[in-house]
Amino acid sequence: MVASAPAEMETNPSLLTADEGLYTELGRSGLRVSRLALGTVNFGGRVDEPQAHRLMDHALGRGLNFVDTANTYGWRVYKGHTEEVVGRWLRGSPTRRGQVVLATKVGDQMGGGPNDEGLSARNIVAACEASLRRLRTDWIDVYQMHHVDRRVGWDEIWQAMELLVAQGKVCYVGSSNFAGWNISSAQETARHRGFFGLVSEQCVYNLVTRHAELEVIPAARAHGVGVFAWSPLHGGLLSGVLHKLLHNSAVKSAQGRAVQALEVHRRAVTEYERLCADVGLDPAVVGMAWALAQPGLSGLVIGPRVESHVDGAITALGTRLPPHVLARLEELFPPVGRGGQAPDAWLS
Incomplete structure (x- = not known):
């Protein structure tokens, strides 16, 4: 990371000491969450438990109160492992659970039976x-559907969620990886039942993958649903992958979607890293700062492995990219179609 930014680049990591800079209401609810959610997908297999606890301590100490997990996370060890790691951390302090907004997910396959997913x-x-037991808590703040289940109607889903809310085991319900019409269908059914419905949606969104701009984000805004972007750096592609590969320091960016995407976007990524060097900012900061500046986005789910990754995201939260940088990013990574939301994006 470059030590300092040019004078024209507005950076203010101290925003994290200002309530209005760090926190936002989650959708139309009164629940205040940090705009950076600590994602735990790397806990177990990539991050061991002591380091996971240090990361959560560090993030909470910097003001990040939103912790996101899922019942299947930790699959490199065994499914449910990550919730157990988070649960032991929560129990490590008598005040910690009250400080944290805890989110987990349901829907992915957890066992071999026909009803285990x-x-x-x-x-x-x-x-x-089962999640409550692993997390060692009495309630889940945001219980998220990990994916759409096209076999099940919304009345059945909301019946179950209403029961959990009435029992005090769940406070809010969220979604992940939904299409725009899934969000609208869910909300209309909830409205007819007199239920609050969805409070949040998690979707993949970054400079490379901008499909959410077409319908997911507009639908969420229309229904008062907060949107958090997962993989804001496209699996490390936007974190300086070429520089890391050159210096043999790539970890996550040397595998998965980042490697596949690099073959398609190498020219754009090369120019992107050159632009970041010109403005004196780490590519990861630029990628996250761009996402945080987009309309309708509540925040980012980050997946740190070390404390410096948390600090880099905090820097991004306090960074305002100037117009000429934003314009160049649009040239390098253009939106889908003509840009904007559907159907205007594809009308000739």
């Missing part, structure tokens, strides 16, 4: 009980 009422309720 999906969004049936049975699995939603059973999976919630």
